[in-house]
Amino acid sequence: METLDDDLTDKSREWLLEEVKKLREAIREHRDSTGHDLCWHHPRLWGLLPEKTLPEVAVPAWPQFMRGCIKYRQSLEAQLPQAPIEKREAD
Template sequence: MDPDRDLEQLSRDQLVAEVKRLRAGIRAHRDSTGHDLCWHHPNLWGLLPERLTPEVAVPPWPKFLRGCLRYREALDRELPDAPSADFEYTKDEP
């Protein structure tokens, strides 16, 4: 079944509103910075009409941390002039 079939029933104005909503969500994800870059983004996934809880598989700590290091190294290569956000992550998770 086509997961986007619901779009065929929307008016032009409803489609424009949907595009704006999706763009806002993509921009929020794109504009993440600092420690927010390290987190998965369920708010972005929540923009889709199908409601499900993603099955997230988490690698063991050593492999996870190596992935974090590779991600950070990629940022150094791809954005060498990015400003530094030199602060500790302090948000308390429930």
């Protein structure tokens, strides 16, 4: 049975190292997002995967979406209570 990562078995060590570096760079960019950049979905990050599928994104209705945003912000407050507060508005 094939898995999504079977294509890696015939890649060279050099290719694998370059791929790891590319993925690490993308993960760091995502990790280092701050302010309003935390709120957006990240198709560029998903595009680094070899399978080229369009994610089936379900968009919540506005009231549910806003409640989710509030929960997310509350989780940041709990997990990062010393984080500086971003003052600029979203574009």
